[in-house]
Amino acid sequence: MLNRNPRTLGAVAASIAIALLAGCGGGGQPQTNADGTPLKVYRHSMDGAPVNLDPVQSAVVYSNFVVLNAYDTLYSYKYLARPYELKPNLAKGMPEVSEDGLTYTIHLKEGSGFIDDPAFPDGKGREVVAQDFVYSIKRHFDPKNRSQGAWLWQGRIVGLDQWKDDGADYSQDVEGLKALDDHSIQIKLVKPYPQLTYTLAMGFSGIVAQEAVEKYGRELSIHPVGSGPYKVERFSTAKAVLVPNPNFRQEPVDLAAEGFDPAVHGDYGLDAIDGKAPPFVDRLEIDFITETASRWASFTSDKEVQFTSVPVEQIDSVLGSKQPVTVSDAWAKRYHWKSGVEAGFIYTYFNMDKPYFGYNDDPAIEAKNKALRCAMRDAFSWAERNERFYSGIGTVFPGIIAPVVPEFDPSLSEASVTQHMEKAKQQLRDAGWTPETLPELTYGYSSAVFYRQVFEQFRGFMNQLGFPLAKIQGRTFATFGDFNKAIKTSQLDIGGLGWGLDYPDAENTLQLFYGPNRTPGSNNPNYANPEFDALFEQASTMQPGPERTELYRKMNEMVIDDCVAITGMSRNKVYLWHKNVVGVPDREILGGFWLKYVDVKTGGSEE
Amino acid sequence: MTTTTAETAPAPRKQGESLWSKAARKLLRDRWGMTSLVIVLVYLGIALGVWAGLWGQDWNTLTPTINAEASAEHWFGTNRNGQDIFERSIFSTKTAFEIGLVVAVLSTVLGAIMGAISGFFAGRWPDEIILWLKGVLDSIPFYLFVAAVAFALQGYAFSMHVAMVATFWTTTARLVRAEVIRLKGFEFVEAAHALGVPEWQIISRHIIPNTTHILLVQATITFVSAIKSEVILSFLGLGVKNGVSWGLMISESTNEVTTGFFNNFLAASVFLFVLVMAFNMFSDALQDAFDPKKT
Numbered sequence: 091m092l093n094r095n096p097r098t099l100g101a102v103a104a105s106i107a108i109a110l111l112a113g114c115g116g117g118g119q120p121q122t123n124a125d126g127t128p129l130k131v132y133r134h135s136m137d138g139a140p141v142n143l144d145p146v147q148s149a150v151v152y153s154n155f156v157v158l159n160a161y162d163t164l165y166s167y168k169y170l171a172r173p174y175e176l177k178p179n180l181a182k183g184m185p186e187v188s189e190d191g192l193t194y195t196i197h198l199k200e201g202s203g204f205i206d207d208p209a210f211p212d213g214k215g216r217e218v219v220a221q222d223f224v225y226s227i228k229r230h231f232d233p234k235n236r237s238q239g240a241w242l243w244q245g246r247i248v249g250l251d252q253w254k255d256d257g258a259d260y261s262q263d264v265e266g267l268k269a270l271d272d273h274s275i276q277i278k279l280v281k282p283y284p285q286l287t288y289t290l291a292m293g294f295s296g297i298v299a300q301e302a303v304e305k306y307g308r309e310l311s312i313h314p315v316g317s318g319p320y321k322v323e324r325f326s327t328a329k330a331v332l333v334p335n336p337n338f339r340q341e342p343v344d345l346a347a348e349g350f351d352p353a354v355h356g357d358y359g360l361d362a363i364d365g366k367a368p369p370f371v372d373r374l375e376i377d378f379i380t381e382t383a384s385r386w387a388s389f390t391s392d393k394e395v396q397f398t399s400v401p402v403e404q405i406d407s408v409l410g411s412k413q414p415v416t417v418s419d420a421w422a423k424r425y426h427w428k429s430g431v432e433a434g435f436i437y438t439y440f441n442m443d444k445p446y447f448g449y450n451d452d453p454a455i456e457a458k459n460k461a462l463r464c465a466m467r468d469a470f471s472w473a474e475r476n477e478r479f480y481s482g483i484g485t486v487f488p489g490i491i492a493p494v495v496p497e498f499d500p501s502l503s504e505a506s507v508t509q510h511m512e513k514a515k516q517q518l519r520d521a522g523w524t525p526e527t528l529p530e531l532t533y534g535y536s537s538a539v540f541y542r543q544v545f546e547q548f549r550g551f552m553n554q555l556g557f558p559l560a561k562i563q564g565r566t567f568a569t570f571g572d573f574n575k576a577i578k579t580s581q582l583d584i585g586g587l588g589w590g591l592d593y594p595d596a597e598n599t600l601q602l603f604y605g606p607n608r609t610p611g612s613n614n615p616n617y618a619n620p621e622f623d624a625l626f627e628q629a630s631t632m633q634p635g636p637e638r639t640e641l642y643r644k645m646n647e648m649v650i651d652d653c654v655a656i657t658g659m660s661r662n663k664v665y666l667w668h669k670n671v672v673g674v675p676d677r678e679i680l681g682g683f684w685l686k687y688v689d690v691k692t693g694g695s696e697e
Numbered sequence: 698m699t700t701t702t703a704e705t706a707p708a709p710r711k712q713g714e715s716l717w718s719k720a721a722r723k724l725l726r727d728r729w730g731m732t733s734l735v736i737v738l739v740y741l742g743i744a745l746g747v748w749a750g751l752w753g754q755d756w757n758t759l760t761p762t763i764n765a766e767a768s769a770e771h772w773f774g775t776n777r778n779g780q781d782i783f784e785r786s787i788f789s790t791k792t793a794f795e796i797g798l799v800v801a802v803l804s805t806v807l808g809a810i811m812g813a814i815s816g817f818f819a820g821r822w823p824d825e826i827i828l829w830l831k832g833v834l835d836s837i838p839f840y841l842f843v844a845a846v847a848f849a850l851q852g853y854a855f856s857m858h859v860a861m862v863a864t865f866w867t868t869t870a871r872l873v874r875a876e877v878i879r880l881k882g883f884e885f886v887e888a889a890h891a892l893g894v895p896e897w898q899i900i901s902r903h904i905i906p907n908t909t910h911i912l913l914v915q916a917t918i919t920f921v922s923a924i925k926s927e928v929i930l931s932f933l934g935l936g937v938k939n940g941v942s943w944g945l946m947i948s949e950s951t952n953e954v955t956t957g958f959f960n961n962f963l964a965a966s967v968f969l970f971v972l973v974m975a976f977n978m979f980s981d982a983l984q985d986a987f988d989p990k991k992t
């Protein structure tokens with residue numbers, strides 16, 4: 091029987107309140123180290139959450155942020171050098187490449203260990219060896235894993251595709267992927283692949299231990315067992331908590347070698363970490379907060395997350411000037427800040443698979459469709475998109491070679507990214523389109539206020555062009571995953587997308603329009619231009635240089651001329667972080683590497 | 698002898714006065730009820746005007762202004778896309794009535810049929826099945842269920858309507874069932890049985906028409922619930938797909954209010970509040986008018 095004594099009820103209520111308050115106070119995490127020194131905690135924030143931390147699934151920036159800190163990669167990017175520069179990570183040096191560019195030999199550093207985990211004998215993490223790398227790459231070609239990164243090495247490494255076709259038996263060797271000894275790897279390529287080293291810095295090439303895969307199976311997606319600087323202590327789609335991996339190799343930071351420039355980085359207190367071995371914080375927390383208002387409130391409370399990107403709504407109040415981008419004195423006094431053009435771009439694709447809109451067996455209809463797509467592109471205003479949704483600080487450029495890569499052509503005509511409404515209407519009339527004959531098109535987007543408003547703007551432009559409102563239908567998807575699935579199954583006619591570069595080479599964006607990569611591959615528009623494909627294949631084996639750049643630019647112009655997409659713009663992002671944080675945040679080119687070097691000043695007040 | 702108070706005793710009905718004419722008389726005397734009816738009719742007029750293309754047609758038109766304050770040109774200002782917030786509020790009235798009417802009519806019809814069958818066959822297997830179904834649907838938290846159905850059917854223009862009808866009919870059915878159980882003991886039903894009238898005809902011709910007053914009141918309540926649910930679902934991204942609604946406007950405002958721009962939020966909230974309030978008051982007045990215990 092329930093005891094209704096008021097004192098008992100009061101005691102119960104008080105206990106619940108205490109329990110709840112304790113819950114609010116950091117989830118029971120200790121606030122000091124064993125020796126009594128204050129715990130150094132860095133709380134990062136991101137605008138989305140990963141759902142899978144297995145390297146074979148680390149296709150999005152949110153996954154990479156955790157994966158690249160939990161798993162080791164052979165190569166990494168220099169912390170501060172820009173443009174981005176590769177450096178050896180677990181590898182002893184840059185690869186030894188044969189003269190024909192087909193054989194890569196890589197030597198590993200000794201003494202780097204996996205985290206302590208029950209997957210290993212006695213729970214003690216063992217040393218990372220060359221066989222682990224071979225096993226990790228093979229996993230991408232094991233159909234059971236449904237890898238999202240296999241495309242990086244598909245048709246590139248001798249015998250690897252055959253190994254897959256033969257049943258993916260891990261006991262069988264692959265001719266082009268060998269461990270010569272415990273600390274040497276040999277990769278033999280089918281044809282030269284200049285971007286290979288870049289792929290060995292990606293989360294996809296994170297090194298896993300076979301013991302962990304066998305013990306955890308699919309649970310590896312939420313229980314990473316790696317040899318990176320951190321060990322994932324806790325993970326959910328709301329938060330990841332990482333602690334230092336005590337078995338991580340001791341490598342003091344050489345700031346000069348990392349690209350330190352006093353004029354650019356001098357105010358961030360980085361000299362405090364020079365010569366010391368990372369990681370420096372006792373706990374790294376990454377809060378995944380999708381709502382910008384919540385993230386902003388958490389950051390500006392000065393008690394929760396210590397990093398945020400500035401939401402578009404707050405840009406006007408935070409910035410002192412837009413050209414160049416500077417933060418106002420009040421905000422600069424309160425927080426560290428940084429801005430920069432993203433390594434990637436946003437674009438709106440047209441699905442060329444649709445016969446009423448893209449390719450058609452009848453050349454006359456196909457020409458009419460092209461006129462329609464070009465008219466839609468010319469009716470679109472990038473200036474308006476930039477102003478209303480990206481605070482007017484984005485960089486609009488023609489085509490698909492983004493300003494951040496060396497192959498970018500600043501002299502290219504901007505006609506394709508400038509609104510010409512009258513010209514667009516004339517194109518429609520000339521091609522015989524009328525409001526009645528225009529096709530009904532479906533525009534897909536993730537269900538969020540921002541994307542809905544972006545869609546409404548797009549529909550507004552098309553309405554001005556002559557499309558009745560009912561002929562531009564929006565189709566929402568609860569998650570980006572659902573939206574992506576609809577794209578990959580060619581369900582949509584139009585969609586707004588973004589692409590973050592995996593490596594600083596225009597090949598990474600040009601492959602988005604390479605015929606064989608059609609959906610479910612990365613060629614979302616299902617663009618199929620034999621001339622483009624031939625140039626792409628020709629360039630794919632070429633080393634960087636003027637000749638390859640020339641081919642890249644030709645391909646870029648083909649995409650523009652064929653009106654396959656409305657493209658593009660690189661967003662300019664503004665980041666703020668607390669003054670007690672020692673670090674230079676970055677989320678471009680995979681992102682996440684810099685968290686290895688982050689430090690937090692303890693004691694005293696913030697500057 | 699039984700004594701009754703003025704409050705509980707049935708009001709005297711004028712000789713020859715039907716339930717409907719008495720209800721109309723009582724309703725006309727109810728000042729708040731009539732005021733709320735006028736407000737509802739004004740909203741209906743706005744919605745019909747949008748339907749007829751008389752106003753609210755520029756809700757999607759882009760203008761050069763961004764988050765403009767109220768002016769002679771834009772009465773409630775503009776949003777991030779430069780779209781006129783007043784036009785969007787007006788157009789949303791049509792959206793609200795469209796959803797309210799469709800859901801109210803369909804769930805009332807479904808509730809009436811299911812309730813009548815359940816009540817007429819009370820204690821028998823059709824009743825058991827319907828009660829079980831209602832029990833199952835009622836045991837699921839309302840918004841969770843509506844969101845689940847809307848999510849499962851997303852991509853379909855009427856997914857939200859289906860979700861609401863699937864849940865709203867149960868309340869109507871429960872009320873109708875109770876009324877039918879009461880009615881089926883009346884002499885006119887027994888007479889129909891005695892004359893050999895088929896059961897489905899007794900239900901459709903003799904019983905359901907006698908529950909109309911319940912259906913009318915319930916329909917108004919459902920109408921309001923549908924509008925409120927649409928706002929919540931649209932706010933959550935599960936509602937209106939291709940138009941605009943007050944829910945979407947409030948959803949849009951979530952990021953704007955942190956920068957001190959309240960126009961979207963206020964416009965949608967005020968439009969919604971006044972309509973819901975008026976409809977609730979009208980619904981109460983209607984309930985009082987049909988209540989024989991009230992004068």
